[in-house]
Amino acid sequence: MKKEEIRITVMISGSGTNLQAIIDAVEAGEIPRAKIVLVISNQASAYGLERAENHDIPTEIITDHDFADIKDREKAVIAALDNERTDLVVLAGYMKILPEAVIDAYEGRIINIHPALLPKFGGRGFYGLKVHQAVLDAGETETGVSIHYVTKEVDAGPIILQKKVEVRQSDTPEILAERVLEREHELYPQAIKKVIEEKGW
Numbered sequence: 001m002k003k004e005e006i007r008i009t010v011m012i013s014g015s016g017t018n019l020q021a022i023i024d025a026v027e028a029g030e031i032p033r034a035k036i037v038l039v040i041s042n043q044a045s046a047y048g049l050e051r052a053e054n055h056d057i058p059t060e061i062i063t064d065h066d067f068a069d070i071k072d073r074e075k076a077v078i079a080a081l082d083n084e085r086t087d088l089v090v091l092a093g094y095m096k097i098l099p100e101a102v103i104d105a106y107e108g109r110i111i112n113i114h115p116a117l118l119p120k121f122g123g124r125g126f127y128g129l130k131v132h133q134a135v136l137d138a139g140e141t142e143t144g145v146s147i148h149y150v151t152k153e154v155d156a157g158p159i160i161l162q163k164k165v166e167v168r169q170s171d172t173p174e175i176l177a178e179r180v181l182e183r184e185h186e187l188y189p190q191a192i193k194k195v196i197e198e199k200g201w
């Protein structure tokens with residue numbers, strides 16, 4: 001039996017341009033039956049929260065400050081996901097490592113985007129502009145985007161989709177980040193669609 005709708009929770013920390021790309025793809029019918037049921041942020045000031053509100057998507061803020069004990073934080077995240085009967089958790093610029101209890105509770109149903117060609121330039125410490133700086137320092141001629149399942153090992157879960165992006169001699173980390181981000185916006189909706197198809201939902 002196919003699911004009537006695929007209930008997606010997106011987790012963010014910041015500007016949420018990937019969230020916006022996913023919202024737009026859902027609204028354009030590019031991810032059939034998908035519905036974004038919740039946006040969770042670990043930052044109260046994340047601009048992505050406004051993007052969600054502009055599209056009448058419920059939001060929840062779960063900060064380390066309010067939930068200093070990791071046990072309370074993981075309970076809060078799992079409760080939020082469960083309350084919305086989440087099928088798929090999409091990490092989109094979520095700058096925290098998810099507590100293991102959340103990964104256990106939603107095993108095989110959490111995906112993440114990373115702005116490089118994993119397994120290169122991934123793992124702890126490779127986030128934000130640091131990734132692009134490392135790519136430039138290594139003299140790479142290409143980098144890219146990876147979307148993968150989240151497992152307990154950071155940035156090491158099975159790859160769902162990857163796309164290459166060229167590195168130019170004149171690139172700074174900021175310019176490269178921008179070129180990669182454009183590809184991220186194209187790729188994330190496609191990856192979500194692929195996951196739904198592969199799972200037979």
Ligand code: GRF
Pocket residue numbers: 012013014015016017018019092093094113114115128181184
């Ligand atoms: C993206 O580059 C993503 O790969 C990384 O954080 C950035 C988030 O951007 N993990 P945005 O919040 O979606 O605009």
